[in-house]
Amino acid sequence: MPAARTGSRVSAKSQKVKGDSKSLKRKRDQEDLQKLQNDVDEFDPKPENTSKFSTLPISKPTASGLEASHFQNLTDVQARAIPLGLKGRDILGAAKTGSGKTLAFLVPVLEKLYRAQWTEYDGLGALIISPTRELAVQIFEVLRKIGRYHTFSAGLVIGGKSLREEAERLGRMNILVCTPGRMLQHLDQTAGFDVDNLQILVLDEADRIMDMGFQSAVDGLVEHLPKSRQTMLFSATQSKKVSDLARLSLKEPEYVAVHEAAAAATPTTLTQHYLVTPLADKMETLYGFIKANLKSKMIVFLSSGKQVRFVYESFRHLQPGIPLLHLHGRQKQVARLEITSRFSAAKNSCLFATDVVARGVDFPAVDWVVQMDCPEDTDTYIHRVGRTARYERNGKAVLFLDPSEEQGMLKRLEQRKVPIYKVNVREKKKLSIQNSIQDMCFKNPDLKYLGQKAFVSYTRSIHLQKDKEIFNLKKLDLDAYAASLGLPGTPQIKFQKGEDIKKLKNAPRAGLSSDSESEFEEDKKKRKKGEVRTKYDRMFERTNQDVLTSHYNKLIGDEGQAANDDDDDDQDFLSVKRVLRGDDLDGETSDGPAPGTKIIEGLGGEEPFVVDSKRREKMLKSKKKMLKFKGKGDKVVFDDEGVAHHPYKIQGEEDFIQDGSAEAQRQKFVESEAVKVKEADIDDKQLAKDKRREKKEKRKAREAMGSEDAMDGMPRLSGADDGEDPLALLASLPMPGEDSGSEAEEERRPKKKAKKWFQDDSDDERQKVKSKKGKGKVIEVAEAPNTLEDYEALAAGLLED
Numbered sequence: 001m002p003a004a005r006t007g008s009r010v011s012a013k014s015q016k017v018k019g020d021s022k023s024l025k026r027k028r029d030q031e032d033l034q035k036l037q038n039d040v041d042e043f044d045p046k047p048e049n050t051s052k053f054s055t056l057p058i059s060k061p062t063a064s065g066l067e068a069s070h071f072q073n074l075t076d077v078q079a080r081a082i083p084l085g086l087k088g089r090d091i092l093g094a095a096k097t098g099s100g101k102t103l104a105f106l107v108p109v110l111e112k113l114y115r116a117q118w119t120e121y122d123g124l125g126a127l128i129i130s131p132t133r134e135l136a137v138q139i140f141e142v143l144r145k146i147g148r149y150h151t152f153s154a155g156l157v158i159g160g161k162s163l164r165e166e167a168e169r170l171g172r173m174n175i176l177v178c179t180p181g182r183m184l185q186h187l188d189q190t191a192g193f194d195v196d197n198l199q200i201l202v203l204d205e206a207d208r209i210m211d212m213g214f215q216s217a218v219d220g221l222v223e224h225l226p227k228s229r230q231t232m233l234f235s236a237t238q239s240k241k242v243s244d245l246a247r248l249s250l251k252e253p254e255y256v257a258v259h260e261a262a263a264a265a266t267p268t269t270l271t272q273h274y275l276v277t278p279l280a281d282k283m284e285t286l287y288g289f290i291k292a293n294l295k296s297k298m299i300v301f302l303s304s305g306k307q308v309r310f311v312y313e314s315f316r317h318l319q320p321g322i323p324l325l326h327l328h329g330r331q332k333q334v335a336r337l338e339i340t341s342r343f344s345a346a347k348n349s350c351l352f353a354t355d356v357v358a359r360g361v362d363f364p365a366v367d368w369v370v371q372m373d374c375p376e377d378t379d380t381y382i383h384r385v386g387r388t389a390r391y392e393r394n395g396k397a398v399l400f401l402d403p404s405e406e407q408g409m410l411k412r413l414e415q416r417k418v419p420i421y422k423v424n425v426r427e428k429k430k431l432s433i434q435n436s437i438q439d440m441c442f443k444n445p446d447l448k449y450l451g452q453k454a455f456v457s458y459t460r461s462i463h464l465q466k467d468k469e470i471f472n473l474k475k476l477d478l479d480a481y482a483a484s485l486g487l488p489g490t491p492q493i494k495f496q497k498g499e500d501i502k503k504l505k506n507a508p509r510a511g512l513s514s515d516s517e518s519e520f521e522e523d524k525k526k527r528k529k530g531e532v533r534t535k536y537d538r539m540f541e542r543t544n545q546d547v548l549t550s551h552y553n554k555l556i557g558d559e560g561q562a563a564n565d566d567d568d569d570d571q572d573f574l575s576v577k578r579v580l581r582g583d584d585l586d587g588e589t590s591d592g593p594a595p596g597t598k599i600i601e602g603l604g605g606e607e608p609f610v611v612d613s614k615r616r617e618k619m620l621k622s623k624k625k626m627l628k629f630k631g632k633g634d635k636v637v638f639d640d641e642g643v644a645h646h647p648y649k650i651q652g653e654e655d656f657i658q659d660g661s662a663e664a665q666r667q668k669f670v671e672s673e674a675v676k677v678k679e680a681d682i683d684d685k686q687l688a689k690d691k692r693r694e695k696k697e698k699r700k701a702r703e704a705m706g707s708e709d710a711m712d713g714m715p716r717l718s719g720a721d722d723g724e725d726p727l728a729l730l731a732s733l734p735m736p737g738e739d740s741g742s743e744a745e746e747e748r749r750p751k752k753k754a755k756k757w758f759q760d761d762s763d764d765e766r767q768k769v770k771s772k773k774g775k776g777k778v779i780e781v782a783e784a785p786n787t788l789e790d791y792e793a794l795a796a797g798l799l800e801d
């Protein structure tokens with residue numbers, strides 16, 4: 001019980017009282033709590049009161065947890081936000097990356113529940129939302145560290161496990177760290193999980209959580225939560241958007257912006273550079289960079305998972321001499337956790353990653369942040385570079401820009417107070433790897449396939465970028481870029497929207513679709529004069545078609561649609577198209593019908609249907625597609641002989657005039673039909689709603705039955721039950737042991753992982769850990785696999801490396 005932990009503070013007065021020791025203790029606890037509450041109410045957040053954690057009005061368990069984790073002095077944002085948080089205020093917190101925002105909300109969370117004497121029977125008291133799984137795991141780790149002397153149960157809800165497994169444990173959790181989508185799923189579907197008691201809601205990286213991507217999940221989630229609660233929002237790029245505040249129903253929030261007046265939006269310990277390197281040289285520039293920094297720990301940010309995979313795979317074959325890792329959202333959960341912990345522990349390593357780790361993640365001691373692909377906006381830039389130079393440490397960052405991106409991006413960075421300086425790549429340091437990559441692609445079709453996908457996803461991402469002052473696909477040399485990825489030709493890309501369609505279709509077909517000599521010649525002309533041509537160059541050109549066909553068949557189905565492997569997202573705007581023939585250009589035939597063309601008239605539409613291609617022939621089979629050639633249909637009436645007439649033809653002229661003008665009749669008819677349609681619509685909607693509700697009720701009933709069964713057989717929240725499922729993504733905070741909870745907690749961490757989130761963890765703590773073994777209580781997030789499924793997932797993850 002939480003209250004039991006306060007027993008250590010004994011006042012002189014209570015010592016004198018004799019009687020039943022239990023009720024005495026309870027009384028003392030109540031008194032302590034009251035005193036703590038008074039301290040909080042009266043606390044004056046002057047600088048001298050807020051420089052050390054020991055001077056804050058916080059409970060003993062929190063104070064001890066902070067001390068054991070070696071936190072003594074508060075950072076600026078902590079000094080400003082914690083006192084307000086303790087007093088129950090809603091907070092909008094903005095402070096630079098790496099400035100300690102996590103503790104700024106975790107301390108108030110623990111204290112709020114502590115002062116409310118929260119127990120496992122009170123249900124969910126605090127909810128902390130993170131935009132990514134990686135960040136959620138990390139917040140959870142910090143919570144476990146500083147909350148080790150509390151008795152709350154805490155869990156992670158981030159997906160990657162079956163909903164049911166997570167659901168079983170949810171009901172007993174006091175604090176949950178979650179990602180929005182997964183949490184909403186539980187709130188909607190998990191029977192018996194109620195959040196009506198929630199005291200405090202935290203959004204870390206709040207601006208990200210409030211933006212488009214998570215909009216519906218967050219709105220759905222907030223709908224479930226009680227309105228009377230404390231809410232705290234934190235980010236390095238916090239916005240004060242009124243609409244967001246309304247969506248979360250914040251009450252007179254305090255705006256805590258510690259670095260608002262700072263000269264730079266990024267940490268002062270961070271050195272930032274950019275270099276201009278044409279898209280086609282990026283691979284070589286990056287390779288040269290890595291080779292020149294083999295003794296560092298670096299993160300290389302790329303724009304998509306496919307980019308990450310291709311660069312990782314090709315560099316792995318080149319063996320630069322530094323451990324390479326890669327991370328993106330499509331990896332299995334086990335692999336993602338494994339990779340983040342490996343990178344955390346690594347001394348020298350290069351991690352290729354997408355923006356899944358751009359925000360919040362606190363990898364220790366990162367030397368370099370390299371942005372190989374330009375970030376979509378300055379916020380993303382600030383968060384990416386924020387993975388280094390954290391908490392008073394130094395760090396360096398470098399941004400690669402194509403010449404076409406330079407001006408636009410610099411302007412944006414300047415507007416946001418980002419101090420960045422230009423550097424040049426030393427010619428000596430440039431390493432030519434294009435031939436090696438071509439060679440690898442030639443020998444390894446899988447790699448080439450990855451390269452093609454990387455190409456498409458990169459061009460697509462540029463096409464989709466909102467900031468057109470920076471990103472301009474037309475200015476990029478795509479042929480040279482394709483060659484730099486080792487591709488034998490430039491994959492043809494097709495825009496489904498935008499003005500470029502025509503231009504692309506009319507452009508000479510290069511690479512893929514080139515099968516005639518003349519096109520080959522054109523291709524050749526484009527290459528730089530005097531360039532040394534290898535045997536492979538020629539082979540690529542010669543075998544172009546054959547090499548690519550099988551993979552492109554995989555990529556495109558009959559209709560030219562991307563096959564549904566793992567890249568469904570490629571279909572939206574750009575897709576690889578095999579050959580563009582004239583018949584794809586509807587309506588561009590100018591010299592009358594070609595031989596073999598069929599013309600079908602009398603379908604009812606305004607124009608006849610011309611069958612001049614296979615595609616059009618196919619259309620004949622589709623009723624839906626043919627609709628537009630069939631016209632709207634006429635109303636007819638049959639006379640006594642069974643001949644059809646338009647109604648007005650058989651109606652006497654007088655009758656017709658009596659009914660009103662043609663236009664009025666039309667109007668009347670349209671109105672009466674509209675009413676019918678409206679009625680039918682209401683019925684349909686009701687029907688659909690009923691069906692949905694019925695389905696949901698059935699599911700909930702099923703779930704309820706299931707979870708009752710599960711609950712019956714479930715052990716209580718203590719030792720034994722937590723040992724049974726090491727991979728569970730739910731874990732509970734330890735119950736404090738008789739002597740030292742910290743040791744008990746530490747020793748349960750997997751020994752194989754030297755996971756070190758804190759730079760200043762002293763050795764003696766680890767020493768103590770070693771000396772005490774056994775008695776595992778807490779589920780570790782990424783421990784040894786348990787089930788066959790887990791092994792498979794792990795194996796897949798390891799294989800991916």
Ligand code: ADP
Pocket residue numbers: 070071072073074075078095096097098099100101102103360362390391757758759
């Ligand atoms: P932010 O969320 O602002 O980016 P974090 O909360 O992740 O920053 O903290 C950044 C780093 O600073 C972490 O490694 C954390 O352990 C460390 N840190 C935070 N607060 C303190 C403190 N008061 N004293 C020492 N180190 C701290």
Ligand code: MG
Pocket residue numbers: 101102204360
């Ligand atoms: Mg953070």
